[in-house]
Amino acid sequence: xxxxxxxxxxxxxxxxxxxxxxxxxxxxxxxxxxxxxxxxxxxxxxxxxxxxxxxxxxxxxxxxxxxxxxxxxxxxxxxxxxxxxxxxxxxxxxxxxxxxxxxxxxxxxxxxxxxxxxxxxxxxxxxxxxxxxxxxxxxxxxxxxxxxxxxxxxxxxxxxxxxxxxxxxxxxxxxxxxxxxxxxxxxxxxxxxxxxxxxxxxxxxxxxxxxxxxxxxxxxxxxxxxxxxxxxxxxxxxxxxxxxxxxxxxxxxxxxxxxxxxxxxxxxxxx
Amino acid sequence: xxxxxxxxxxxxxxxxxxxxxxxxxxxxxxxxxxxxxxxxxxxxxxxxxxxxxxxxxxxxxxxxxxxxxxxxxxxxxxxxxxxxxxxxxxxxxxxxxxxxxxxxxxxxxxxxxxxxxxxxxxxxxxxxxxxxxxxxxxxxxxxxxxxxxxxxxxxxxxxxxxxxxxxxxxxxxxxxxxxxxxxxxxxxxxxxxxxxxxxxxxxxxxxxxxxxxxxxxxxxxxxxxxxxxxxxxxxxxxxxxxxxxxxxxxxxxxxxxxxxxxxxxxxxxxxxxxxxxxxxxxxxxxxxxxxxxxxxxxxxxxxxxxxxxxxxxxxxxxxxxxxxxxxxxxxxxxxxxxxxxxxxxxxxxxxxxxxxxxxxxxxxxxxxxxxxxxxxx
Numbered sequence: 001x002x003x004x005x006x007x008x009x010x011x012x013x014x015x016x017x018x019x020x021x022x023x024x025x026x027x028x029x030x031x032x033x034x035x036x037x038x039x040x041x042x043x044x045x046x047x048x049x050x051x052x053x054x055x056x057x058x059x060x061x062x063x064x065x066x067x068x069x070x071x072x073x074x075x076x077x078x079x080x081x082x083x084x085x086x087x088x089x090x091x092x093x094x095x096x097x098x099x100x101x102x103x104x105x106x107x108x109x110x111x112x113x114x115x116x117x118x119x120x121x122x123x124x125x126x127x128x129x130x131x132x133x134x135x136x137x138x139x140x141x142x143x144x145x146x147x148x149x150x151x152x153x154x155x156x157x158x159x160x161x162x163x164x165x166x167x168x169x170x171x172x173x174x175x176x177x178x179x180x181x182x183x184x185x186x187x188x189x190x191x192x193x194x195x196x197x198x199x200x201x202x203x204x205x206x207x208x209x210x211x212x213x214x215x216x217x218x219x220x221x222x223x224x225x226x227x228x229x230x231x232x233x234x235x236x237x238x239x240x241x242x243x244x245x246x247x248x249x250x251x252x253x254x255x256x257x258x259x260x261x262x263x264x265x266x267x268x269x270x271x
Numbered sequence: 272x273x274x275x276x277x278x279x280x281x282x283x284x285x286x287x288x289x290x291x292x293x294x295x296x297x298x299x300x301x302x303x304x305x306x307x308x309x310x311x312x313x314x315x316x317x318x319x320x321x322x323x324x325x326x327x328x329x330x331x332x333x334x335x336x337x338x339x340x341x342x343x344x345x346x347x348x349x350x351x352x353x354x355x356x357x358x359x360x361x362x363x364x365x366x367x368x369x370x371x372x373x374x375x376x377x378x379x380x381x382x383x384x385x386x387x388x389x390x391x392x393x394x395x396x397x398x399x400x401x402x403x404x405x406x407x408x409x410x411x412x413x414x415x416x417x418x419x420x421x422x423x424x425x426x427x428x429x430x431x432x433x434x435x436x437x438x439x440x441x442x443x444x445x446x447x448x449x450x451x452x453x454x455x456x457x458x459x460x461x462x463x464x465x466x467x468x469x470x471x472x473x474x475x476x477x478x479x480x481x482x483x484x485x486x487x488x489x490x491x492x493x494x495x496x497x498x499x500x501x502x503x504x505x506x507x508x509x510x511x512x513x514x515x516x517x518x519x520x521x522x523x524x525x526x527x528x529x530x531x532x533x534x535x536x537x538x539x540x541x542x543x544x545x546x547x548x549x550x551x552x553x554x555x556x557x558x559x560x561x562x563x564x565x566x567x568x569x570x571x572x573x574x575x576x577x578x579x580x581x582x583x584x585x586x587x588x589x590x591x592x593x594x595x596x597x598x599x600x601x602x603x604x605x606x607x608x609x610x611x612x613x614x615x616x617x618x619x620x621x622x623x624x625x626x627x628x629x630x631x632x633x634x635x636x637x638x639x640x641x642x643x644x645x646x647x648x
Contacts, residue, residue: 010498013509043472043494048338059498059509064491066341067500068334069364075331079338079346082322083296084492087342105334108327261322268317 008032008042010062017056021207021215023174023200027121028057030180030198031092037185038088045088048077050097053128053202054121057092071102074109077116085258088188089115095122096134099155103135110164113192114257118166119184120157120195123202131205142209157197162250167192169250174200175222176246186248192256199244275454281446282307282349284416285375285439286315288423289347291455293462294373295321296346298335300328300354303387304443305377308349329357336372337365341499343490345427345464349375351443352385355394355401362436363402364501366524369478369488371430371465373423375439377446378554378605380632389632390443392554393606398438399583405521407528409535410438410583412553416450421460422580428463429535433527434485440582442605444555444634472496477508478520484527528584537580538589542568546575548644549593549600551614553579556603556635563640574644585613594618599647603627603635623647 009032018024035045042063049055051070058065064087068076073091081089098106098120109116125143126132133143135155143150161169168190170183180198187194201207201218212218222244229247232240279287286308289297297316299309313323322339326332329350336346350358355376365372378394380386394401398410409429413422419441430437468475468487472495479486486506489495502510503517511517528535542564543549552560557578567574577593577600579586590613594600599622602611611626618624625647629635 043496044492046342046491059500063496065496065498066338066491067498067502068337069360069501072330072334072361075326075334076338078324078326078331079296079298079335079340080342080491081338082324082335083339083342083344083346087492104327105331108331261317261324265317265320268314269320 003033005029005032008035008062009060013060016060018053019204021203021218022053023123023198024054024057024121026174026177027119027180027198027200028060030177031090031119031184032061033181034184034188037181038188040088040188044086045090046077046080047090047092048073048080049091050093050102052094052097052126054092054094055097071097071100072105073097074102074105074116074118078109078114081114081116081258082261085115085262089117090188091116091118093120094127095120095124095136095157096126099135099157099160107160107164110161110166110193110195112257113165113167113254115191115193117184117187117194117196120197121200122157122197123200123206125202125206127202127205131202131209144205158195158249161195165193166195167252167254168194168248170248171197171199171244172246173222173226173244174198175219176226179246183248190251192254274456276451277454278449279416279452280307280449281416281419281441282377283311284420284452285349285423286311287452287454288420289373289427290315290319291420291460291462292424292427293345293464294347294427295319295344296336296339297323298326298332298339298346298348300326300332300350302351302354304379304446305349305351305375308375329354330361333358333361333372333374337361337370340370340372341491343493345371345431347373347375349377351377351379351387352381352394353383355397359402363404363406365436366402366406367501367503368499369434369524370436371434371488372436373426373430373439374436378440378442380630386632388443390555390605390634391630392442392556392604393609393630395440395582395606396609398440405525407435407525408438408583409433409435409528409581410440411580412440412582413580414445414554414557414578416445416448416452418580419445420452424460424462428461431463431465432485433531434465434488440554442555468495476506478504479506480519480523484523484530532584535581535584536586538586539578539580541576541578543575543577543593545573546596547573547598548648549575549577549597550640550644551577551590551600551602552604553582553610556605559635559637560603560640563637563644566637567641567644572644572648587617590614591617594621597622599623599625599644601625601627601640601643601647603640605629605635
């Protein structure tokens, strides 16, 4: 029997805005499956985003959805979670939204280890505005604002999250559809800041400027370059050059922020 | 039992007023001269089960406040010049998404870093026009520590009632001055909570004009699933570019304030009945103005004070009446002339309008106001 996605999608809100070949739709389906796996009551689930193609996702899903301003999703989500620590708070967004304009909020949410599930759809480009380079556009790649090739070094978003203090960090790609929902579900169940970086592609604004002949070629690249963390541990740094490490990259238990604040309240009330 | 009276700094009175109003969330960032609001609430809010969070920057502070309000908590942030400038985009977000929040701006000199420890009243036009796009604004301007307490409660009431951001503007002098503040008993001051929806979750539309000029706001987590966006949206909350829907929503959001000016406006008048010269002053400057009125009266000059407590919407009707009655209106303000433009606009040449201005970090003293009155009469 086909999976029932429709009960999670708001009536009349499809078709979505994403181009053919974009990975965001695959990720949205993965998120739906993960929410079903975790049996999330959608009235008790907030899905928060910033601005960009990926950030249009919340509008399609039947839940408490909050489409905020560019880069600010993690900060809005922090307010929601602080006010209602019992709610599930999921953040979705792109690489530019989350790690350029929103980079400060991203790292500080990681540092606090507040219980958010943050899904970064990393397609290495500002898609909505027509293909300007982002903090994850490969050095040398072509973008609408790098006519001579991208001079900027890149962020490794997962490493950034680990370094900033997130206590669950995982990565996969839009090709690995079944791994997406498993990792998101694990992130939802994790008590603390969970970052799931999902590498996908923008055929429209990145692919065509960078000599990808088809969406299939781009998908094939995700498939061929993905290396599970277990396999990677047996490989040399040279062999890992240009590869995408997938799976749970980091996990630790550390006090979660709203739980710690509940202790602050007890202390203030003299309990 | 005697009421509790405490010697409070203006910023402390603001924090205490917030707690009285039922504030349950503060998101802030340290900045002079507003920091004491955050410091006091970091201690007071958890006592009442509320939450305090020091965010990573000014933008995050207001973002967290909007998020907390959508999740059902009355929420406050406080800042000053540079921080208020940084918050402007999200003040607009709270306008279009119709989220009740309160923003305190303890005004200092500017532009830019300016004079952090000096007073200013130069953010009054920013309060009106600072965020981009057309939007209605409510801003209050208390002039004493007691009034800061009471106006903070009123600011929360207006935010909840009209479902929008409300700004409290007071200058560094009032913010850092200490005066006795009498704590009202619970129930003594009105405390308004936002209207909850009367329709069930299946029928709820967060911006449905058929539910009133201010449609009810459900809280996340209360059983209602709905969408909030900063895009122009239809009554169901989802983005639209349909001209007639965009136009109707924008106009409703402005009309909900402008149709209710009588409810929002609050002014104080002192000896204006027979006044030939009106001193039009707000905040700390109004305290010098009141002194000047008394001194001018001793000299036989019929002076009176008009003090707007609600600064925005602008008190057009009463200002226009006073312009008809008086020979002159003198507008002292700690800037190089901002509210005077509004006074001049509504006076329409009916009387002389003259400013008294200072931006050197010093307050305007009564003598300066008196001198200006004598010049224009």
